[in-house]
Amino acid sequence: MKKYLRGTAIVGVLTLAVAACGSKPTEEDAGGSANKDFKACMVSDSGGFDDKSFNQTSYKGLQEAVKDKGLTEVKAESKSDNDYPTNMTAMINAKCNIIVSVGFKLEDATDKAAQANPTVKFAIVDSAPPKPIENVKPLAFNTAQSSFQAGYLAAAMSKSGKVGTFGGLKIPTVTIFMDGFAEGVRYFNEKKGKNVQVLGWDDAKQAGLFTGDFEDKAKGQNNAQNLITQGADVIFPVAGPSGLGGLQAAKASNGKVNAIWVDTDGCVSAAEYCSVLLSSVQKGMDVAVKDAIVSVVDNKFDNTQFIGTLENGGTSLAPFHEFDSKIPADVKSELDQIKADIISGKITVQSKVQPKAA
Numbered sequence: 001m002k003k004y005l006r007g008t009a010i011v012g013v014l015t016l017a018v019a020a021c022g023s024k025p026t027e028e029d030a031g032g033s034a035n036k037d038f039k040a041c042m043v044s045d046s047g048g049f050d051d052k053s054f055n056q057t058s059y060k061g062l063q064e065a066v067k068d069k070g071l072t073e074v075k076a077e078s079k080s081d082n083d084y085p086t087n088m089t090a091m092i093n094a095k096c097n098i099i100v101s102v103g104f105k106l107e108d109a110t111d112k113a114a115q116a117n118p119t120v121k122f123a124i125v126d127s128a129p130p131k132p133i134e135n136v137k138p139l140a141f142n143t144a145q146s147s148f149q150a151g152y153l154a155a156a157m158s159k160s161g162k163v164g165t166f167g168g169l170k171i172p173t174v175t176i177f178m179d180g181f182a183e184g185v186r187y188f189n190e191k192k193g194k195n196v197q198v199l200g201w202d203d204a205k206q207a208g209l210f211t212g213d214f215e216d217k218a219k220g221q222n223n224a225q226n227l228i229t230q231g232a233d234v235i236f237p238v239a240g241p242s243g244l245g246g247l248q249a250a251k252a253s254n255g256k257v258n259a260i261w262v263d264t265d266g267c268v269s270a271a272e273y274c275s276v277l278l279s280s281v282q283k284g285m286d287v288a289v290k291d292a293i294v295s296v297v298d299n300k301f302d303n304t305q306f307i308g309t310l311e312n313g314g315t316s317l318a319p320f321h322e323f324d325s326k327i328p329a330d331v332k333s334e335l336d337q338i339k340a341d342i343i344s345g346k347i348t349v350q351s352k353v354q355p356k357a358a
Contacts (some may be wrong), residue, residue: 006230008274021104024103028051031246031255040097040293041074045103047242051241052269053262054285058102058125061289065246067271067296068290084109088223092117100289103127110136121294123303125285126173128305128355137292137301141283141308142172143262145342146315147236148349150260150281151184153317154234155196156331157258157278164199166209166220166246170258172353174210177238177262179203179351187338187347199232203351211242220245227352228257235259244333257325278327280318284308307355310342 040128042062043318044055059075066073074094076087083100088109091099099120104127111129114122114136128138140326154163167174182203185196199210200223209226211219223236224246235250235257237243243262250259251273259266259273262281267274288306295301308314317335319328341347 007159007176013035017206031217035297036070036072038069038071038297039074039094039096039097040065040100041076041091041094042069042100042102042289043076043079043084043091043106043109045076045105045214046080046083046217047103047240048079049075051214052244052266053240053264054125054283055102057264058100058285058289062293064286065290065293065297069294071293071297075306076277080228081105085112087224088113092120096120098123098293099109100125100292100302104171111182121296123289125289132303134303137295137303138259138305139292139308140143140258140287140305141285141288142166142176142310142349142354143281143315144349144351145177146181146281146317147177147180148184148187148342148347149338150236151181151186151198151278152188152236152338153184153278153327153335154236154260155185155194156334157327158196158229158234160199160233162231163234163236164209164224164230164232165229165236165238166200166223168211168214168242170210174238175201176351176353177236178208179353180349181236183350184338191334193228195197198228211239214240214242216242216246219246221249224249230285236260238262242275245269247276249343250276261318262305266270267318267321274321277321279320280314282315282318284316288314305355305357307357309343310339341349 039125047055049055049059084106100123102125107127110124118135121139125139165178176283178201182198185198209223220239220242235246237246247259250257258276258279260279263283266277268282
């Protein structure tokens with residue numbers, strides 16, 4: 001039986017849900033689960049757990065850890081940035097064993113909670129404390145690498161000679177995608193003697209097109225339409241749920257415009273747009289989150305930053321799905337070679353916001 005608690009999460013078996021206002025959790029019987037007293041917890045950012053992107057993929061990792069290890073799940077869905085401290089406090093009050101916070105916007109609330117509660121373990125997606133904290137595991141992803149492939153793919157598939165990208169906010173975890181994308185297009189031009197243009201982002205000037213948030217689909221659709229009006233026929237939205245508006249604009253073009261999604265395989269998370277998706281730049285947030293939780297269960301936790309790369313599978317291009325027969329074999333082969341060359345160091349991705357090991 002599902003229950004709703006004042007404005008946030010849905011409660012199911014093995015689940016606690018905590019309202020954004022920090023109201024008292026309600027627990028359901030976890031049955032005979034092996035580790036039912038272990039509470040694996042998560043706080044979303046304002047995009048929510050059903051964003052078809054960042055939060056949803058991270059939450060999948062929590063769900064898999066809960067299922068595989070027989071844990072009790074606790075989650076708090078933030079409705080706005082103001083909810084982060086309250087929701088973090090609610091997780092502490094729920095006596096969580098590990099708290100996973102989803103996104104850089106929770107960095108301050110996470111750092112404060114971790115330092116005030118040294119016996120609780122934490123993991124944070126796409127952020128890291130300015131100085132390492134003993135009980136915080138940062139989970140980072142070098143999506144500039146896989147976005148480089150995406151830029152090459154977009155340039156190879158463009159008929160107009162123009163491709164476009166836009167972001168949610170101008171922050172490193174967004175611009176890292178846009179940097180890699182622009183670099184991949186430039187690499188295509190160098191290799192093929194072409195002049196495909198990137199609209200919406202100038203990686204040299206670090207200036208471009210943004211919606212200003214991650215929630216407003218109308219803004220995303222307007223930004224995409226702006227790029228399409230300028231001639232872009234492949235769109236790369238890096239804006240969470242706001243970016244879904246970009247996919248709407250592509251779909252409305254009736255085959256003239258295609259797109260590449262981010263964070264997760266869009267043909268799985270946003271299947272209604274699969275017909276316009278060449279591919280997606282994936283971040284293995286689900287695997288990283290699950291591994292962080294399991295490490296606490298198994299008493300193997302450490303605070304060393306995890307960095308997902310093409311080499312370790314922490315980031316990748318998704319399958320081509322409906323475009324598999326439409327993407328030329330030589331382009332597929334070139335994408336494979338780009339991956340190998342990035343891993344070997346033959347190709348050096350230049351983005352200055354790539355995560356670096358401490």
